[in-house]
Amino acid sequence: MLNALIVAGVVFFCLSMNELIGFSLLWRPIVVSPLVGLLMGDLQTGLIVGASLETIFMGIINVGGASAAEPGLAAALATAFSIQNGSGVEAAIVLAIPIAILGQQVKTLIYIFWNGAFTEKFTKLAGENKQKEFVRLHFFVWFGWWFLYALVPFFAMYFGSTAVESALNAIPEVIMNGLNIAGGLLPAVGMAMLLKMLWSTEIAVYFFLGFVLIAYFELPLIAVAVIGFIIAIIFAQIDFHFNKISNRTAPAAVVEDDGLSQEEEDFFA
Numbered sequence: 001m002l003n004a005l006i007v008a009g010v011v012f013f014c015l016s017m018n019e020l021i022g023f024s025l026l027w028r029p030i031v032v033s034p035l036v037g038l039l040m041g042d043l044q045t046g047l048i049v050g051a052s053l054e055t056i057f058m059g060i061i062n063v064g065g066a067s068a069a070e071p072g073l074a075a076a077l078a079t080a081f082s083i084q085n086g087s088g089v090e091a092a093i094v095l096a097i098p099i100a101i102l103g104q105q106v107k108t109l110i111y112i113f114w115n116g117a118f119t120e121k122f123t124k125l126a127g128e129n130k131q132k133e134f135v136r137l138h139f140f141v142w143f144g145w146w147f148l149y150a151l152v153p154f155f156a157m158y159f160g161s162t163a164v165e166s167a168l169n170a171i172p173e174v175i176m177n178g179l180n181i182a183g184g185l186l187p188a189v190g191m192a193m194l195l196k197m198l199w200s201t202e203i204a205v206y207f208f209l210g211f212v213l214i215a216y217f218e219l220p221l222i223a224v225a226v227i228g229f230i231i232a233i234i235f236a237q238i239d240f241h242f243n244k245i246s247n248r249t250a251p252a253a254v255v256e257d258d259g260l261s262q263e264e265e266d267f268f269a
Contacts, residue, residue, distance in 0.1 A: 004157035006039045007080045008150040015072045016146035029053035029075035036079045049079045049092045056093065057100065070107055074100035077153055103152065110148050115141055206231070 014026040014035070025031065029050045037046015057071035077099055078092035085091075118141050125134040195207075206228070213219045213227065 001158065003040060003080060003084060004154045007036060007076050007157045008154035010036050010039065011073055011076050011153045012146050012150035014076075015149070016142065018072075019146075020142065027072035029057060029071050032072050032075040033079040036076050037083065040080065040083050042083045045083050046079050048089055049082055050075060052089050052093060053078065053096055056097070069097075069100035070103035071100055073103035073107075073149075073153060077156055080153075080157055106152055107149055110145060114145050114148060 010032060014032050018024050018026045031050070033050025033053060034043060034046040037043045037049070040046075053071065053075050057069065057074075074096040078096035081095060082089070082092040118137060121137060122134065125137065199207075210224055210228070213224050214221075219227075
């Protein structure tokens with residue numbers, strides 16, 4: 001019962017706060033899983049599961065109707081089941097992928113039926129310029145939406161991983177096979193989506209530098225991150241010095257230009 005309340009509370013806090021205070025990324029697995037692990041007394045498992053799931057869901061950003069999966073719910077339940085049952089990261093990932101896909105559909109359905117029910121009321125209050133009532137209704141709908149959604153992990157934890165696995169086993173095998181294959185491709189797809197957004201010919205050399213450092217020199221990720229940080233500091237210092245020099249020389253150039261006679265201007269023209 002306590003674990004169910006913990007997981008439901010984390011899901012409610014992380015996902016609802018992300019909507020309330022802006023795109024804070026509190027719903028990402030790298031945040032949700034360690035928090036669940038900390039509250040359940042196994043921070044190390046939370047960090048391991050969170051990092052593993054973040055790699056899988058790294059390229060997934062739900063914007064408007066373009067919604068693929070819900071990593072926050074999946075991370076919370078996968079971490080909790082991994083700690084509770086003593087299973088490894090592999091088992092957590094197997095559970096996380098279908099939970100994330102189904103969780104997104106549940107969240108969308110709650111949004112349609114719960115939030116949609118108050119659309120006319122919002123329109124009426126806006127038309128009557130009742131700002132206080134509008135704000136109160138906004139927070140009421142916000143709380144209700146995420147409270148209903150937090151019931152999903154609560155009952156999942158309450159009935160245990162066995163019940164969740166039974167529900168997942170009821171899904172046709174062909175669909176589960178497709179989900180497993182997609183889950184195996186998700187890390188590569190996530191990295192590809194990030195590269196598509198970040199790729200530039202000006203910074204391509206750093207991508208290949210990182211590839212060489214890991215593939216051929218077999219450096220750990222922390223070492224590569226430190227090297228990248230050092231390179232960023234070096235270029236920041238170079239830019240700072242160039243800006244400092246240009247600020248010093250700009251006024252002098254103006255003075256010299258003002259002091260030129262007509263003959264000198266004609267000569268240099």
